[in-house]
Every structure is written in C-alpha cells, then in structure tokens.
Amino acid sequence: MKVSREQMAENRRRILDAASRLFRDKGFDAVSVAEVMKAAGLTHGGFYGHFSSKDDLIAQTLAHVLAAEPSGGGDLRAYVDAYLSPRHRDNAAGGCPTAGLVADIRHQTPAARSAMTEGLRSQIDRIGKALPELDPADRRRAAIGCWAAMVGAVILARAINDPALSDEVLEQTRAWIDTGISQVSAD
Amino acid sequence: MKVSREQMAENRRRILDAASRLFRDKGFDAVSVAEVMKAAGLTHGGFYGHFSSKDDLIAQTLAHVLAAEPSGGGDLRAYVDAYLSPRHRDNAAGGCPTAGLVADIRHQTPAARSAMTEGLRSQIDRIGKALPELDPADRRRAAIGCWAAMVGAVILARAINDPALSDEVLEQTRAWIDTGISQVSAD
DNA sequence: CGCTAAATATGATACCCATCATGTAAATGT
DNA sequence: ACATTTACATGATGGGTATCATATTTAGCG
Numbered sequence: 001m002k003v004s005r006e007q008m009a010e011n012r013r014r015i016l017d018a019a020s021r022l023f024r025d026k027g028f029d030a031v032s033v034a035e036v037m038k039a040a041g042l043t044h045g046g047f048y049g050h051f052s053s054k055d056d057l058i059a060q061t062l063a064h065v066l067a068a069e070p071s072g073g074g075d076l077r078a079y080v081d082a083y084l085s086p087r088h089r090d091n092a093a094g095g096c097p098t099a100g101l102v103a104d105i106r107h108q109t110p111a112a113r114s115a116m117t118e119g120l121r122s123q124i125d126r127i128g129k130a131l132p133e134l135d136p137a138d139r140r141r142a143a144i145g146c147w148a149a150m151v152g153a154v155i156l157a158r159a160i161n162d163p164a165l166s167d168e169v170l171e172q173t174r175a176w177i178d179t180g181i182s183q184v185s186a187d
Numbered sequence: 188m189k190v191s192r193e194q195m196a197e198n199r200r201r202i203l204d205a206a207s208r209l210f211r212d213k214g215f216d217a218v219s220v221a222e223v224m225k226a227a228g229l230t231h232g233g234f235y236g237h238f239s240s241k242d243d244l245i246a247q248t249l250a251h252v253l254a255a256e257p258s259g260g261g262d263l264r265a266y267v268d269a270y271l272s273p274r275h276r277d278n279a280a281g282g283c284p285t286a287g288l289v290a291d292i293r294h295q296t297p298a299a300r301s302a303m304t305e306g307l308r309s310q311i312d313r314i315g316k317a318l319p320e321l322d323p324a325d326r327r328r329a330a331i332g333c334w335a336a337m338v339g340a341v342i343l344a345r346a347i348n349d350p351a352l353s354d355e356v357l358e359q360t361r362a363w364i365d366t367g368i369s370q371v372s373a374d
Numbered sequence: 375c376g377c378t379a380a381a382t383a384t385g386a387t388a389c390c391c392a393t394c395a396t397g398t399a400a401a402t403g404t
Numbered sequence: 405a406c407a408t409t410t411a412c413a414t415g416a417t418g419g420g421t422a423t424c425a426t427a428t429t430t431a432g433c434g
Contacts, residue, residue: 001398001399001400001410001411001412001413002398002399002400002401002402002409002410002411002412003400003401003410003411003412004400004401004402005401005402007401007411008410008411008412011411011412026294027216027291027294029214029216029217030216030294032390032391032392033391033392033393034391034392042412042413043412043413043414044391044392044393044413044414045411045412045413045414045415046411046412046413047392047393047412048392048393048394049410049411049412050411053392053393054391054392054393092293102290102342102343102346103289103290103291103342103345103346104214104290105346106279106345106346107213107214107217110348113346113347113348114348116346116347116348117346117347117348117349117352120343120346120347120352121349121352140359141359141362141363141366142363144340144355144356144359144360144363145336145340145359145360145362145363145364145367146363147339147343148335148336148337148339148340148343148356148360148363149332149335149336149339150335150339151339151342151343152334152335152336152337152338152339152340152342153331153332153335153339155289155290155338155339155342156289156307156334156335156338158290158293159289159290159292159293159300159303159304159307160300160303160304160307161297161300161301161303161304162304162308165304165307165308168331169331169335172327172328172331172332173331173332173335175328175332176328176329176331176332176333176335176367177332179328179367180332180363180366180367188381188382188383188428188429188430189379189380189381189382189428189429189430189431189432190380190381190382190429190430190431191430191431191432192431192432194381194431195380195381195382198381198382219420219421219422220421220422220423221421221422229382229383230382230383230384231383231384231421231422231423232381232382232383232384232385233381233382233383234382234422234423235422235423235424236380236381236382237381240422240423241421241422241423
C-alpha cells in the first residue's frame with residue numbers, strides 16, 4: 001500500500017520522533033526496530049525503506065533531535081533551574097537528549113558520534129552567549145564547566161535510588177553553579 | 188572438574204574483575220555472560236554456579252568495584268587532575284566505575300541501583316572530607332557540584348569525536364572546578 | 375584409599391532481534 | 405484511465421545470547 005508523498009514524510013518524522021523518545025527512555029540497545037515502528041503506528045517491514053540500518057536510524061535520530069534547539073530565551077538561570085528539576089530528571093523520554101544519550105554514544109558509529117559532537121559544540125556556544133561574563137576566556141570556562149555539571153548531575157540523579165539524595169544532588173548542583181556563575185559576573 | 192575451595196574463591200574474584208572491566212569498557216548490555224567467563228579463563232557453563240543470573244552478576248560486580256575505594260590520599264587537587272586527564276578519559280575499562288556505568292544504571296535492577304546509590308553517597312562524603320572548606324553547607328555543596336562536574340565532563344569527553352574539543356572539555360572543567368573550590372577556601 | 379558431592383565443561387534449548395524476501399495496493403505521471 | 409513505481413505489510417531467515425541439562429573430574433571427608 002503506497003502512501004502519498006506528504007504521508008511518507010510525516011511517517012518518517014513520526015519514526016524519528018518515536019525513536020527519539022524511546023532511545024532517551026530506554027537506551028539505544030534496549031529499543032528494537034520493530035518497537036520504534038509500532039510506536040510510530042507502522043509495522044517493522046517498512047523500516048528499511050526509510051533507513052539503511054538501525055545504526056543509520058540512531059545517527060539520524062540524533063541529528064534530528066539535536067537540531068531542535070532548546071528554547072533558551074536567553075535566561076540562563078531559568079534554564080538551569082528547569083534542567084536541574086525533579087521534573088526533568090523524571091522525564092527522560094521527553095527531556096534533554098544529551099543527558100539521556102551521551103553516555104551511550106561512546107559505543108555508537110562515527111556518524112552518531114559526530115552528530116553528538118556537533119550538538120555539544122553548539123550547546124556550549126549557546127550557554128556561553130547566555131552568560132553574563134565579559135572576558136571570553138571566563139565565558140568559555142563557565143559554559144563548559146556549567147554544562148558538564150548540569151549533565152553530570154541529571155545523570156547522577158537519575159541513577160540514584162534514594163529520592164532524598166537524588167533531589168539533593170540536583171539542588172546542590174544548582175546552588176554550586178549559581179555561585180560559580182555569579183562569582184565572576186560582577187554586577 | 189571440581190576445584191579447591193580457594194581456587195573457586197579466586198575464580199569468583201576473577202569473574203568479578205573481568206566483568207568489571209568489560210562492563211566499564213562496553214556497557215552492561217554489550218557484554219555477554221560467555222564473554223565474561225572467557226575473560227576470566229573459564230567457560231560459560233560454570234557461571235550459574237556463582238551467580239543466579241546476569242542481573243545478579245551486574246549487582247555484585249557493582250558492589251565489588253564500588254567497594255574498592257579510590258586512593259584519594261586526601262589531595263583533592265591531584266585527584267581531580269588525574270580524573271579529568273586524557274589518560275583517564277581513554278581508559279574506561281580501568282577507570283572510574285561511576286563515569287563508566289552510572290548512565291546505564293537507570294535501566295538496571297533495584298539491587299544494582301542501590302549499590303550505585305551507596306557508592307555515590309560515600310564518594311560525595313569522601314570528596315567533602317577532602318575539601319578545604321570550613322562551613323559544612325559549603326562543603327556539601329562543593330562536593331556534590333564538583334563530583335557532578337567531574338563525572339559529567341568525563342562522560343562528555345568520551346562521547347565527543349573531536350580530540351580538541353574533548354581535551355578542552357576536560358581542561359576547562361578542571362579550571363572551573365579550581366576556581367569554584369579556591370573561591371570559598373580563603374587561604 | 376574409596377565415596378560422595380561439588381565445580382566446571384560441553385552441549386542443548388528457546389527466545390529475541392536485525393535484516394531480507396515477497397506480496398499488495400495505491401499514488402503518480404503520462 | 406493505465407501502467408508503473410513505490411511505500412508499506414506479512415512473513416521468513418540467521419545469528420546471538422541467557423539459561424538449562426547432563427557429563428566429567430576431582431576435592432574433601434570418612
């Protein structure tokens with residue numbers, strides 16, 4: 001059963017969106033091709049009409065999801081607060097793809113690794129631009145340190161089994177970043 | 188072929204050590220039971236004499252490897268330097284089990300998650316004790332923020348495909364932690 | 375010194391999954 | 405309208421892996 005050109009384009013988008021959510025939620029390995037297709041409302045047969053392999057799906061999903069820039073209305077403080085919230089910790093499927101997928105990237109193909117690398121490069125730039133600092137060197141250092149702490153904290157918080165400690169990791173990291181940022185910005 | 192009591196204990200240790208290295212290197216899913224046994228110098232048959240399942244192996248491996256405290260001769264600065272070095276980034280199999288395995292923990296059994304949680308709890312305490320700060324609240328905040336940044340930076344650096352950016356993430360995070368720590372410790 | 379139980383080896387078993395093969399129906403262009 | 409192409413469905417196929425079953429050898433004990 002052939003479908004219209006637009007229908008096919010939408011199907012492709014649905015597959016990428018479904019894959020994006022499933023991968024973030026369960027990791028690349030734990031999600032099967034058939035599972036992705038079912039979540040997109042299709043069967044497994046049509047998969048290889050859209051992608052050449054599961055690795056290809058992974059690489060394209062990363063490019064797709066990392067291209068969708070986070071809102072970041074310039075308000076870094078608000079962004080950090082939302083990022084380090086229990087809500088974001090508990091919503092891996094809909095949350096930051098970096099936090100959900102970076103660690104897995106190490107074992108993926110060069111195409112996937114490159115997609116993640118470029119995503120991280122622009123994310124660091126974006127944070128740097130949102131920082132209040134003046135000195136470019138300070139700006140760069142704060143952007144990288146801040147992003148490493150954010151991603152690390154969410155990953156740690158998601159691993160921890162004790163709600164109190166998990167909450168504390170988020171909250172203390174938020175406070176630590178706060179002092180780290182406001183320290184240099186002399187307003 | 189039965190083996191001596193001590194031989195069996197050593198075999199068990201060998202299995203846990205092999206599993207620890209393989210898991211850190213390739214992730215829980217990508218390592219098969221047979222692969223672990225072969226790396227320990229045995230065949231896959233004896234596995235279920237030592238462990239009740241692969242999940243059991245994962246949980247016991249975590250408890251085993253997290254119990255081995257990092258040297259931490261009290262010199263936090265040196266520890267952070269080594270942690271955020273290219274050498275550590277490139278040596279996942281022999282490196283920090285937290286950096287190599289936390290992200291995967293989210294999908295593991297409660298036993299595995301609890302082992303990791305306790306490992307993180309003591310690691311945070313250990314860093315806190317090594318900090319120069321006086322105020323207990325500052326100490327706690329710095330320990331958690333610092334640890335989140337360290338783990339996050341190594342995970343990011345291992346994912347990134349571009350050596351220059353990867354090195355920079357390590358180096359800038361080191362500098363960011365440095366200013367964050369020395370800021371409060373007024374000596 | 376021989377018996378028994380235990381530790382490991384060898385060899386199934388059953389399941390899951392990526393990928394391929396083929397069928398089918400509808401969209402597209404002439 | 406018709407032919408053709410194409411997107412997807414259904415249904416293999418082959419490989420990998422966790423786990424189990426049975427055999428073998430020897431440690432540990434009397």
